[in-house]
Amino acid sequence: DVSYPFTLDLLRRREVLLGNYAERSTENDRRAHDDLFSIKNSRKVYVGRIAGLQDPAVMKSKADAQAALQQKIAADPQMQSAYGDAYQTVDKAIETYRSIYVPYRFLEGGLAFNSKLFGIAREIVRLDEESKKPNADRLREYRESNLDSLKQELYSEAPIYDDLEILELGDSLSQWMETSPDDPLLQQVLAGKSPNQRASELIRGTKLKSVAARKLVSADDPMIAVVRLVDARSREVRKQYEDNVDEPLRQSYAKIANAVFKTSGDTYPDATFTLRLSYGTVKGYEENGSQVPAFTTMAGAFTRSGEHNNKPPFDLPKSWFAHKAEIKLSTPYNFVSTADIIGGNSGSPVVNRANEFVGIVFDGNLSSLPWDYQFDDRVGRALSVDSAAILEALRHIYHADNVVTALMKN
Numbered sequence: 001d002v003s004y005p006f007t008l009d010l011l012r013r014r015e016v017l018l019g020n021y022a023e024r025s026t027e028n029d030r031r032a033h034d035d036l037f038s039i040k041n042s043r044k045v046y047v048g049r050i051a052g053l054q055d056p057a058v059m060k061s062k063a064d065a066q067a068a069l070q071q072k073i074a075a076d077p078q079m080q081s082a083y084g085d086a087y088q089t090v091d092k093a094i095e096t097y098r099s100i101y102v103p104y105r106f107l108e109g110g111l112a113f114n115s116k117l118f119g120i121a122r123e124i125v126r127l128d129e130e131s132k133k134p135n136a137d138r139l140r141e142y143r144e145s146n147l148d149s150l151k152q153e154l155y156s157e158a159p160i161y162d163d164l165e166i167l168e169l170g171d172s173l174s175q176w177m178e179t180s181p182d183d184p185l186l187q188q189v190l191a192g193k194s195p196n197q198r199a200s201e202l203i204r205g206t207k208l209k210s211v212a213a214r215k216l217v218s219a220d221d222p223m224i225a226v227v228r229l230v231d232a233r234s235r236e237v238r239k240q241y242e243d244n245v246d247e248p249l250r251q252s253y254a255k256i257a258n259a260v261f262k263t264s265g266d267t268y269p270d271a272t273f274t275l276r277l278s279y280g281t282v283k284g285y286e287e288n289g290s291q292v293p294a295f296t297t298m299a300g301a302f303t304r305s306g307e308h309n310n311k312p313p314f315d316l317p318k319s320w321f322a323h324k325a326e327i328k329l330s331t332p333y334n335f336v337s338t339a340d341i342i343g344g345n346s347g348s349p350v351v352n353r354a355n356e357f358v359g360i361v362f363d364g365n366l367s368s369l370p371w372d373y374q375f376d377d378r379v380g381r382a383l384s385v386d387s388a389a390i391l392e393a394l395r396h397i398y399h400a401d402n403v404v405t406a407l408m409k410n
Helices: 003-022 026-053 056-075 077-083 086-108 116-130 144-154 162-179 184-190 195-205 222-263 298-307 318-322 366-372 387-396 401-409
Strands: 285-287 290-292 295-297 332-337 349-351 357-364 382-386
Touching (some): 003 026, 003 086, 056 077, 086 222, 116 162, 116 195, 116 222, 195 222, 295 298, 298 332, 332 387, 387 401
Antiparallel strands (some): 285 290
């Protein structure tokens, strides 16, 4: 109700911002490419998740399951004693989160300061302050076990582009202003300037593009000064979140999980880096009144490319066109199945009943994204590339016969 719509609006805003920037030149497109790809991918995920949460069938299933579990807890005095307060604690934590959500996301989450240089400045300031404390008293990311990776990132020579930094910081300050126009801290940060003017002033004035300058905690650096201006309030809202939201939720969810395990004999245990198998059926589905087939073909890849004039993201490599006559175009390319997947399953092998390798999972359709909450195979499908297409491409496009021979042996 709060975080997903907020995040989706944020992603859409930043997608438009970076898309417009990328269209101005080839160099801009190169600079923005990775971030824009990530934003588009995240936006797709949130669209799918929200669609699932707006599906009455999904929500009814979750509500029924919760009601049944609560009845079982209430009927058993021991379970009531151990787990009965979990849902009330969750309610209280969520209400607290609602009240601090915007400042938490904008300040501690950094949404008001969408800038690599601001992130660097905050790491410098906090590293200096936290290193003076006993290890156990530090913010977790500044404890000794995390310092090597933190410093490696902090002192990275990766390029930073002023124009992109100004664009992104100016827009994020503008969004903060739109959301909290009367916030006194915002006015202090802007220092009498517009968001874009202040962003330009900060980015052009900071010395932190230099790795050597990052190793000096300079109070005169304008970006470090801004970090120090907002850090007290940022830490305050972080502490509120950790003490009154995060920790109570962790404890309550652990209680609810234990209640589920005790009352449901067929519940899978949490994943612990051990092998996980998901059974599914290869079959198509109906979406918006149209039938989606279980398989696509290599011919279909050429057709789709032609429909889009071979422009990204539907462009095929030149080698595919050069060897098109050698390809068996009816070869299955991708297929969909009801195997229950989740983010992180990409690259998983797909095997048939005979334990033969037949494909590799690489994605899910939009309707599979609500599987984070509730598995539903009415329309949700896992997407896999067919092993037949892999072999066809290796043989007739890339002529990698040695690779095919090695694969077939194994």
